Amino acid sequence: MITLTVDGRTVEAKNGEMILSVLRREGIHVPTLCHMDGLPPSGACRMCVVEVEGSPTLTPSCSFPVSEGMKIKTATPRVLEARRTIVKLLLANHPDDCLYCNSNGHCDLQKLAQDLGIRERVYRGPRRVQEMDMSSPAIVRDPGKCILCGRCVRMCEEIQSVAAIDFIGRGSRAKIGTAFDGGLNVSSCVNCGQCINVCPTGALSERCYIDEVIQALNDPEKMVVVQHAPSVSVSLAEEFGLPAGKDVDGQMVAALRRLGFDRVFDTSFSADLTIMEEGSELVHRVKTGGTLPMMTSCSPGWIKFIETFYPQLLPNVSTCKSPQQMLGALIKSFFAEREGVDPANIVSVSIMPCTAKKFECARPEMARNHVPDVDYVLTTRELGRLLHQFGVDVNALEPSPADTPFGERSSAGKIFGATGGVMEAAIRSAHYLITGKELDDLKIQPLRGLKGCKELHIEIDGLKLGAAVVSGLGNARKLLDEVVAGRNDLQFIEIMTCPGGCINGGGQPKNVDPEAVQARLKALYKIDRDAPLRTSHSNPWIQRLYKEYLGEPLGEKSHHLLHTHYTMRNIPMAQG
Amino acid sequence: MVTADIDNILNRHSGAGRDHLIPILQEVQEAEGYISPRAVAKIAEFLNLPASKIYGVATFYNQFRFHPKGRFHFMVCRGTACHVKGSQKVLDELTKQLKLEPGQTSRDRLFSLEVVACMGACGLAPVVSVNGEFYAKVTPRKLMEIIQECRQKEVVDV
Numbered sequence: 059m060i061t062l063t064v065d066g067r068t069v070e071a072k073n074g075e076m077i078l079s080v081l082r083r084e085g086i087h088v089p090t091l092c093h094m095d096g097l098p099p100s101g102a103c104r105m106c107v108v109e110v111e112g113s114p115t116l117t118p119s120c121s122f123p124v125s126e127g128m129k130i131k132t133a134t135p136r137v138l139e140a141r142r143t144i145v146k147l148l149l150a151n152h153p154d155d156c157l158y159c160n161s162n163g164h165c166d167l168q169k170l171a172q173d174l175g176i177r178e179r180v181y182r183g184p185r186r187v188q189e190m191d192m193s194s195p196a197i198v199r200d201p202g203k204c205i206l207c208g209r210c211v212r213m214c215e216e217i218q219s220v221a222a223i224d225f226i227g228r229g230s231r232a233k234i235g236t237a238f239d240g241g242l243n244v245s246s247c248v249n250c251g252q253c254i255n256v257c258p259t260g261a262l263s264e265r266c267y268i269d270e271v272i273q274a275l276n277d278p279e280k281m282v283v284v285q286h287a288p289s290v291s292v293s294l295a296e297e298f299g300l301p302a303g304k305d306v307d308g309q310m311v312a313a314l315r316r317l318g319f320d321r322v323f324d325t326s327f328s329a330d331l332t333i334m335e336e337g338s339e340l341v342h343r344v345k346t347g348g349t350l351p352m353m354t355s356c357s358p359g360w361i362k363f364i365e366t367f368y369p370q371l372l373p374n375v376s377t378c379k380s381p382q383q384m385l386g387a388l389i390k391s392f393f394a395e396r397e398g399v400d401p402a403n404i405v406s407v408s409i410m411p412c413t414a415k416k417f418e419c420a421r422p423e424m425a426r427n428h429v430p431d432v433d434y435v436l437t438t439r440e441l442g443r444l445l446h447q448f449g450v451d452v453n454a455l456e457p458s459p460a461d462t463p464f465g466e467r468s469s470a471g472k473i474f475g476a477t478g479g480v481m482e483a484a485i486r487s488a489h490y491l492i493t494g495k496e497l498d499d500l501k502i503q504p505l506r507g508l509k510g511c512k513e514l515h516i517e518i519d520g521l522k523l524g525a526a527v528v529s530g531l532g533n534a535r536k537l538l539d540e541v542v543a544g545r546n547d548l549q550f551i552e553i554m555t556c557p558g559g560c561i562n563g564g565g566q567p568k569n570v571d572p573e574a575v576q577a578r579l580k581a582l583y584k585i586d587r588d589a590p591l592r593t594s595h596s597n598p599w600i601q602r603l604y605k606e607y608l609g610e611p612l613g614e615k616s617h618h619l620l621h622t623h624y625t626m627r628n629i630p631m632a633q634g
Numbered sequence: 635m636v637t638a639d640i641d642n643i644l645n646r647h648s649g650a651g652r653d654h655l656i657p658i659l660q661e662v663q664e665a666e667g668y669i670s671p672r673a674v675a676k677i678a679e680f681l682n683l684p685a686s687k688i689y690g691v692a693t694f695y696n697q698f699r700f701h702p703k704g705r706f707h708f709m710v711c712r713g714t715a716c717h718v719k720g721s722q723k724v725l726d727e728l729t730k731q732l733k734l735e736p737g738q739t740s741r742d743r744l745f746s747l748e749v750v751a752c753m754g755a756c757g758l759a760p761v762v763s764v765n766g767e768f769y770a771k772v773t774p775r776k777l778m779e780i781i782q783e784c785r786q787k788e789v790v791d792v
């Protein structure tokens with residue numbers, strides 16, 4: 059421990075700690091732009107400067123370590139003026155588009171200008187007019203609003219190990235883009251949307267389908283149904299200014315009805331179904347000497363990642379469709395038949411924490427007779443906007459249950475929303491399928507928490523099971539390299555594209571406090587703890603679906619509706 | 635043949651690390667006249683670097699071009715002497731007349747445009763060169779004539 063002085067107060071700090079982290083602990087808010095928690099500092103933006111006694115220049119607090127006896131001042135006129143100048147310069151060629159910007163109200167740049175009291179445009183550079191990249195079905199880039207902080211580049215490369223984008227050119231021509239500036243759709247981008255979540259401005263956003271959905275809701279010819287993913291009910295509240303981790307499941311269902319959806323279904327139901335199919339597939343692979351370790355297939359960013367970077371491992375990926383696509387397929391088959399509606403007259407919408415789901419629903423394999431199983435995907439953020447447009451206040455509504463026949467879920471399906479949840483749900487059911495008995499304790503602690511890599515080695519009735527859980531594609535890459543190198547103690551691997559899983563998905567509320575993801579996680583665990591129905595195989599509606607329609611897991615109907623295949627993607631620009 | 639060129643270059647660098655990126659790019663440009671997407675893909679595989687990174691690094695330097703040169707390759711000097719003598723106007727005029735930005739090549743591959751730092755012909759400022767031939771004390775009028783000349787040559791050749 060060392061001692062230093064901050065704004066005249068004595069403060070303790072760890073040796074080697076950066077000034078910024080000490081200041082934050084002391085409750086001093088220092089603005090940052092390029093800084094990213096958990097990554098080495100890049101020191102590029104200088105927004106975080108402070109005065110250190112004895113140093114002739116201002117010191118960037120994010121990248122300068124504390125030392126014994128250091129005297130720091132965090133808000134002198136010189137410091138504030140320096141910060142103001144940086145913001146003024148950033149605004150010099152900014153489009154000033156706030157009123158029409160998707161980031162209006164939750165933009166870091168806007169907030170900085172506001173906090174620092176900038177009231178006029180001081181420097182007038184030529185506005186940057188640059189073409190937007192609209193090529194991707196999931197991600198929109200508007201370079202005109204980019205302040206070149208580099209966060210998206212670091213996220214894509216250092217956390218996700220995709221490196222689809224980088225700085226192009228330099229000086230006043232510098233911009234962020236893909237190789238040859240060819241557009242995200244022809245790059246190695248996996249549509250994870252993590253770059254959106256770290257972007258301080260409106261330069262990055264999801265491809266928005268709100269207008270299409272509103273149009274469908276107003277079309278009397280159409281039956282419009284909606285499904286909502288497990289993690290949305292624990293994050294939507296944040297779009298209404300409520301604390302992170304508040305579960306608004308029932309209110310959200312009521313709100314979706316207010317919007318005019320004819321049926322509201324729960325994707326956690328098809329998560330239960332996924333467990334039945336995927337669990338059976340695993341047992342089948344183990345018994346018949348199939349390709350192992352089997353890898354989960356519910357996260358579409360991960361699927362594009364393996365198709366691009368590790369095509370030789372595609373036989374390891376479960377053939378199960380993701381819960382979204384399973385439910386989509388059932389809505390336009392079983393449900394349509396039951397209701398006597400032509401599938402072509404059903405508009406199927408899903409609310410997802412995810413931008414990659416927009417890409418997934420547009421994959422050609424996810425349509426039958428040229429009718430896509432899921433028509434539009436809205437992110438949690440988009441649902442928030444849609445509800446605000448329609449004047450629906452989630453908080454004021456009476457909770458209401460989702461609709462039959464896809465409305466009842468077990469909490470095993472619900473915890474799919476967090477890293478480790480699929481594995482935990484799978485092991486609960488595998489134990490039952492193998493031994494005929496439930497686990498003594500359904501909570502499987504080693505699989506819980508936000509850690510990027512978790513492992514569990516257990517024995518069920520003599521059957522050895524090595525299970526690994528990773529989230530974040532950089533972590534996935536490390537594990538895949540081990541598998542390629544011959545590691546063979548694993549039978550089942552769960553991989554989620556986003557660090558922490560869907561609760562931290564690329565479509566979730568952004569610019570939230572760092573504890574938000576943890577709070578969403580806790581909320582899911584609490585739902586599981588209190589749930590009456592905690593295993594997928596005991597969901598009566600799943601049992602009924604098999605009895606009345608599907609037959610058995612891996613049966614012919616399942617094969618046709620619930621399973622898929624993958625494509626090797628030869629993206630010449632995807633080396634890495 | 636083109637592929638063979640790149641392969642030869644990469645072979646010469648076998649076992650090389652990332653620090654060889656710039657020399658490799660220079661040799662590829664020397665051999666092919668520009669850095670093509672397939673060249674970047676090959677270098678990416680060879681150095682195990684993302685293509686976006688290679689493109690990013692290459693665009694940081696003015697020396698690399700990403701389009702094949704046109705039949706008539708215009709270079710505009712933006713050195714100090716030429717600048718003083720109004721080379722910015724010359725460049726603006728050329729950009730307008732050729733409908734090209736520096737680094738670009740016209741769709742019909744007839745013209746390409748490049749900006750260089752100093753051609754070492756300061757006495758002739760402002761200087762423009764076409765396929766290595768120098769034009770001294772260039773004015774907008776003169777530019778029109780030069781371009782006209784090129785187009786005529788093209789017609790005669792066909």
Ligand code: SF4
Pocket residue numbers: 152153154155156157159160161162163165166167168203259260261
């Ligand atoms: S990015 Fe932020 S500052 Fe820029 S126009 Fe949008 S809201 Fe305004």
Ligand code: SF4
Pocket residue numbers: 197210213214218220221222223246247248249250251252253254
């Ligand atoms: S969506 Fe994901 S993969 Fe695509 S550019 Fe952003 S961070 Fe990279």
Ligand code: SF4
Pocket residue numbers: 203204205206207208209210211234253256257258259261262
């Ligand atoms: S797009 Fe956003 S995150 Fe990326 S550099 Fe620009 S401002 Fe920063």
Ligand code: FES
Pocket residue numbers: 089090091092093100101102103104105106107118119120121
């Ligand atoms: S946050 Fe410290 S330099 Fe950018």
